[in-house]
Amino acid sequence: MERFKSEVLLYIYNRLFEGKIVRKNDVEDKFNISERTFYRYIEDIKKFLEKPDGELVGEEIIADRAKGGYILKGKHERNLNEKEVLAISKVLLESRGFVKMELKDMLDKLLENCISEDKDNIKRIIGNELVNYVSPQHSKKLLDKLWQISNAIKEQKILSIGYFKMGTDGKLQEEVSQRNVYPLGLLFSEYYFYLIAYIEGKSYEYPTIYRVDRIKDLIITDKKYKVDYSKRFQDGEFRKLIQFMQTGELERVKFRFTGRSIEAVLDRLPNAKVIKEKQGEYIVEAKLFGKGIKMWLLSQGDSVEVIGSDKLREEIVESIEKMKNLYI
Incomplete structure (x- = not known):
């Protein structure tokens, strides 16, 4: 009898621990027990959880009428539910990052x-x-490498990396470039993960960007680097300034937008502001790295007209002329 009771208790406890719903009728039918016995077992598990040395201190068994059974309250509050898992799964599949x-x-x-x-x-x-x-x-597994880089960032340790550059023919060069870098952050954009880092011994104003899948022979050295707190790298702020992971000079851009969704523009350019609006025409200002914003502006076709700066407008006109000549 004791062995049978232990089996039922373990069954109920395991279902609760896994975050599942324990329904009275299901347990009664499975083990051929009475309603009274079921409630007694539920009380036994409640008492166990209330003990100071209980495995799940702070958890509470409650009757959830909406779910039609008993649940472990804390477990349901902390674990992912089916809606959350579905949403995360969809994002992972769409990202094509792995x-x-x-x-x-x-x-x-x-x-x-x-x-x-x-x-x-x-x-x-x-x-x-x-x-x-x-x-x-690139067909490379990345999880281990991403974890190594993250640890190096946290511990402010210099990374020694070999890096495959892209050649003028659009293919990766066979020669590996060796360098030591100060890792500052990891970003994901358009299918790829990127390491943001300063090159040791160089004095560039802005950090360099490396695609993680092109990094070879990643070594976390014992040497540390220091960054002033006031100048620390902030991933979120950097992301607002960059498009397609292309840097260049930091520029103030002004353009006229007449496309279908200004909302999509503001989502794409997080630090952009609409400074004027009239009958579906928007004047937008933003501060962004030049190379990336130029690529985005060209992708918008006749929905966008660059107003400023004059230099960027001239570059856009020149690019459009070259594109036109390809079709003549």
């Missing part, structure tokens, strides 16, 4: 730790996307 094997492992673990009675439904929703998922062309 090779298929790494992505599948992450999605499997997300589902394993999900609070849901119907995990198979989530698998069906994302299953077709995963089957047809196309890994990035």
Whole structure:
């Protein structure tokens, strides 16, 4: 009898611990016990959790009428539910930042730790996307490298890296460039992860950007670097200034926008401001790195007209003329 009781208690406890719903009728039918016995077992587990040395101190078993059973309250508040897991899975799939094997492992673990009675439904929703998922062309696993870089940033340790540069023919050069860098941050943009870093011994005003998948022979050295707190790198602020991970000179840009969604423009350019609006025409100002914003402006076709600076306007006109000549 004691062995049977332990089996039922463990079953109920494990379901609660995993964040699942314990329904009275399900337990009664599975173990052929009475309603009275079920409630007594629930009380036994409640008493165990209330003990100071209980494994889940602070957790509380509650009857959730909406879910039709008992849940471990703290577990449901802290663990991801099916809606959250679905949203995260969709973002990961759309980002195409990881090779298929790494992505599948992450999605499997997300589902394993999900609070849901119907995990198979989530698998069906994302299953077709995963089957047809196309890994990035570099085909490299990145999780370990991203973790190493993150630790180096946290500990302010100098990184020794080999880096494959892009050649003029659009292909990676075979020769590896060796350098020591001060790692400042990690960013993700348009399918790739980037290391933001200063090169040791160089005095550039702005940091250099390295695609993580092109880094070879990553070594965290024992040497440390110092950064004044007032000049520390702020990932969020840097991201506002950059487009397509292209730097160049920091410029103030003004343009007229007549496209369909000014909201999309302001989402794309987080530090942009609408300074004038009239009948679907918007005058927008922003402070951005020149190379990246030029690429974005050209991508908007006749929805955008650059008003300032004069230098940027001339560069845009020159680029449009070259594009025109390709079709003549």
